[in-house]
Amino acid sequence: MKKSKVIGEGTQPLVCTPMVGKNPKAVLAELKKVLKKKPDIIEWRADYFETVADTDAVIAFGNKLKEVAGSLPIIFTIRSVHEGGQKISLSDNEVIELCAEICRKTRIEYVDCELRIQPDLFKKLCKIAHENGSKVVASYHNFDLTPNRDVMIQKLTLMEQNGADVAKVAVMPKSLEDVISLLSATLEAKRKLKIPLITMSMGGMGVISRMVGGVFGSSLSFAVGQSSSAPGQPPIEDLHEVYEIINRSMGV
Amino acid sequence: MKKSKVIGEGTQPLVCTPMVGKNPKAVLAELKKVLKKKPDIIEWRADYFETVADTDAVIAFGNKLKEVAGSLPIIFTIRSVHEGGQKISLSDNEVIELCAEICRKTRIEYVDCELRIQPDLFKKLCKIAHENGSKVVASYHNFDLTPNRDVMIQKLTLMEQNGADVAKVAVMPKSLEDVISLLSATLEAKRKLKIPLITMSMGGMGVISRMVGGVFGSSLSFAVGQSSSAPGQPPIEDLHEVYEIINRSMGV
Numbered sequence: 001m002k003k004s005k006v007i008g009e010g011t012q013p014l015v016c017t018p019m020v021g022k023n024p025k026a027v028l029a030e031l032k033k034v035l036k037k038k039p040d041i042i043e044w045r046a047d048y049f050e051t052v053a054d055t056d057a058v059i060a061f062g063n064k065l066k067e068v069a070g071s072l073p074i075i076f077t078i079r080s081v082h083e084g085g086q087k088i089s090l091s092d093n094e095v096i097e098l099c100a101e102i103c104r105k106t107r108i109e110y111v112d113c114e115l116r117i118q119p120d121l122f123k124k125l126c127k128i129a130h131e132n133g134s135k136v137v138a139s140y141h142n143f144d145l146t147p148n149r150d151v152m153i154q155k156l157t158l159m160e161q162n163g164a165d166v167a168k169v170a171v172m173p174k175s176l177e178d179v180i181s182l183l184s185a186t187l188e189a190k191r192k193l194k195i196p197l198i199t200m201s202m203g204g205m206g207v208i209s210r211m212v213g214g215v216f217g218s219s220l221s222f223a224v225g226q227s228s229s230a231p232g233q234p235p236i237e238d239l240h241e242v243y244e245i246i247n248r249s250m251g252v
Numbered sequence: 253m254k255k256s257k258v259i260g261e262g263t264q265p266l267v268c269t270p271m272v273g274k275n276p277k278a279v280l281a282e283l284k285k286v287l288k289k290k291p292d293i294i295e296w297r298a299d300y301f302e303t304v305a306d307t308d309a310v311i312a313f314g315n316k317l318k319e320v321a322g323s324l325p326i327i328f329t330i331r332s333v334h335e336g337g338q339k340i341s342l343s344d345n346e347v348i349e350l351c352a353e354i355c356r357k358t359r360i361e362y363v364d365c366e367l368r369i370q371p372d373l374f375k376k377l378c379k380i381a382h383e384n385g386s387k388v389v390a391s392y393h394n395f396d397l398t399p400n401r402d403v404m405i406q407k408l409t410l411m412e413q414n415g416a417d418v419a420k421v422a423v424m425p426k427s428l429e430d431v432i433s434l435l436s437a438t439l440e441a442k443r444k445l446k447i448p449l450i451t452m453s454m455g456g457m458g459v460i461s462r463m464v465g466g467v468f469g470s471s472l473s474f475a476v477g478q479s480s481s482a483p484g485q486p487p488i489e490d491l492h493e494v495y496e497i498i499n500r501s502m503g504v
Contacts, residue, residue, distance in 0.1 A: 176468060180436050187428050207501040208464045211494075215460050216428060234501040242463075242497055249459040249486040 002071040004109065005040045007137070007166050008196025012243045013214035013221045014040035015236055016075065018229035020048040024061045031068060034225030037236040041220065043075040043112075045229055046098075047085040052078065053094075055101055062106040075137055076102045077112035083141035084230065096121045103134040110166070115140045115159055126163035137198070138164030146171040146178035146201065152185040153192070160193050166219070168198035170230065173206045182209055183216045190217025203232045210234060211242045215250070254323040256361065257292045259389070259418050260448025264495045265466035265473045266292035267488055268327065270481035272300040276313045283320060286477030289488040293472065295327040295364075297481055298350075299338040304330065305346075307353055314358040327389055328354045329364035335393035336482065348373045355386040362418070364389045367411055378415035389450070390416030398423040398430035398453065404437040405444070412445050418471070420450035422482065425458045434461055435468045442469025455483045462486060463494045467502070 005014055017039040021027035027044065034042065044065060051057040066074060078095050079085025090098065099111040103125075113125050113136050122138070129136045138159035146152075152169050159167035167189070173179045182201040189197055196219040201209035210221045210232065222229065223236040257266055269291040273279035279296065286294065296317060303309040318326060330347050331337025342350065351363040355377075365377050365388050374390070381388045390411035398404075404421050411419035419441070425431045434453040441449055448471040453461035462473045462484065474481065475488040 176439050177436075180432060180439065180468075184429075184432050187432065204502045208467050208498060211498070211501075212460045212464055216432075232501070234497070238497045238501065242494055245486070245490045245494055246460060246463070249463075249484070249490065250456045 004071045004073045006073070007041070007110070007135075007198070008219045012247055013219055015223050015239050015243075016041045016043055016220050017223055017225035017236060018043045018045050018227070018233075020045045020227045020229055022048055022050045024064065027061070027065065028068065030226050031065070034236075035072070037225050038240070039072070039223070039225060039236055041073045041075065042069060043077050043222070043229070044108075045077050045079060045085070047078045047080070047088055052098075053089050055098055058098060059101055059105045062102055062108055066107050073109040075110040075112055076108045079112070079141075080114055082116065083114055083139070084143050092117055092121065096125050099125055100128040103129045103132040108134065110135050110137050112137045112139055112168075113164070114138075115155060115162075119162060122162050129165075135165035136163070137166040137168055138162065139168040139170070142171045143202070144172055146173050146181055149181045149185045149188075152182065153189050156185075156189040156193060156197060160195050164195060166196050166198060167193065170200050170202055172203055173201045176205060179206050179209055182206070183213065186213060186218055187216040196220075200232075202230055207232045207234060210239065212246065214243065215246065256323045256325045258325070259293070259362070259387075259450070260471045264499055265471055267475050267491050267495075268293045268295055268472050269475055269477035269488060270295045270297050270479070270485075272297045272479045272481055274300055274302045276316065279313070279317065280320065282478050283317070286488075287324070289477050290492070291324070291475070291477060291488055293325045293327065294321060295329050295474070295481070296360075297329050297331060297337070299330045299332070299340055304350075305341050307350055310350060311353055311357045314354055314360055318359050325361040327362040327364055328360045331364070331393075332366055334368065335366055335391070336395050344369055344373065348377050351377055352380045355381045355384040360386065362387050362389050364391055365416070366390075367392045367407060367414075371414060374414050378417075381417075387417035388415070389418040389420055390414065391420040391422070394423045395454070396424055398425050398433055401433045401437045401440075404434065405441050408437075408441040408445060408449060412447050416447060418448050418450060419445065422452050422454055424455055425453045428457065431458050431461055434458070435465065438465060438470055439468040448472075452484075459484045459486060462491065464498065466495065467498065
């Protein structure tokens with residue numbers, strides 16, 4: 001059996017494709033198309049899932065998705081409306097409980113948890129995830145601006161301190177200086193922290209951060225298989241091509 | 253007739269291939285191979301040319317090379333041993349006089365002049381170049397380290413102040429922080445100066461600066477056609493591929 005890839009391992013960032021289907025049929029159709037493009041990992045954006053409030057339905061489909069994906073790892077994500085996700089009826093408490101159920105009742109490898117979630121809830125989810133062999137990707141998104149470099153480093157550090165297994169920051173640049181700031185924060189956090197990082201500067205201006213971020217310490221980059229989930233995501237094929245060229249040129 | 257490309261114009265950096273042959277036959281053989289890979293511009297590294305001390309031979313071959321290159325622009329460069337070039341018998345004075353003769357007696361578009369050259373000689377070459385419709389690429393190379401960001405900006409600024417048409421800085425990183433520093437200096441200089449810039453962080457660690465430098469304001473990147481002239485130069489095909497992907501992704 002093929003070995004699953006792990007965020008933070010390997011010589012180049014994993015290429016992750018978001019799945020944004022509204023129902024099982026749509027997500028499976030997406031997956032079928034996306035698999036041909038050979039992503040390293042997929043993210044199931046369950047905030048797009050119509051029946052996200054029905055825990056049994058989510059768990060049942062989570063198991064189905066994992067079965068079809070095979071050794072391809074999955075990140076289960078409910079992106080809140082505060083951080084660019086879809087509007088859903090669940091409270092933060094309910095979201096965390098649903099993520100905990102995913103850890104308990106499926107073999108999905110990763111669950112996403114926004115750093116803005118109350119620390120006790122956040123830590124509780126990390127504990128449950130670890131007890132069940134799952135990992136938590138802590139995340140912070142800002143679609144309006146790029147906080148200053150030190151603030152981004154603090155957020156990544158806090159994620160590690162609160163028990164996350166992976167720390168993610170996705171921010172919108174207002175200038176190319178912001179793109180440099182994100183790369184520089186990534187590099188410093190990479191030197192300071194033990195857990196793998198996922199960072200990106202969004203939009204057209206930030207797209208190069210998705211291409212060279214791996215050099216500065218980002219372990220995963222999002223790319224479009226069928227549908228984009230945030231501005232600036234390049235097609236999977238392009239990202240694979242750029243990684244291959246960078247690796248070859250750097251002598252990795 | 254096809255229009256020549258100009259450094260600083262267009263939506264992506266020009267890809268420049270160095271020619272390091274020792275004699276006319278070798279340079280022409282290089283050019284023949286390189287032309288198939290479609291560089292945007294070529295650099296004739298005349299410090300590799302065995303008869304560089306024979307002005308008539310250099311001018312005669314300069315004319316021949318320009319004839320064969322057609323609309324493909326040429327940079328005439330005698331890189332000094334101080335900045336990574338070959339050991340030759342000419343003094344700085346003689347090098348500047350040879351560059352001046354290239355401006356006067358050939359249709360070669362650009363001549364390279366190191367910033368370390370005495371200011372009066374440097375300014376004299378700029379004057380002669382402009383009187384003859386040629387342009388001067390001022391350059392600073394450091395194969396040992398990356399000076400701090402402000403020093404690099406000062407050097408680029410001084411090049412403009414002394415009359416150069418293009419300002420080039422090529423430096424060696426000792427850390428990834430140095431690569432960020434070079435990109436950041438490029439961005440600030442681009443905002444401050446009127447002339448086009450050429451900047452790069454060398455070696456394997458710096459190779460991504462050759463790929464994304466254009467986004468931050470570098471107008472040209474060196475790539476290997478047949479032979480490399482500095483550490484970290486990727487193959488032409490790879491650079492073209494990366495530029496195409498970046499342009500597409502940024503929506504340029």
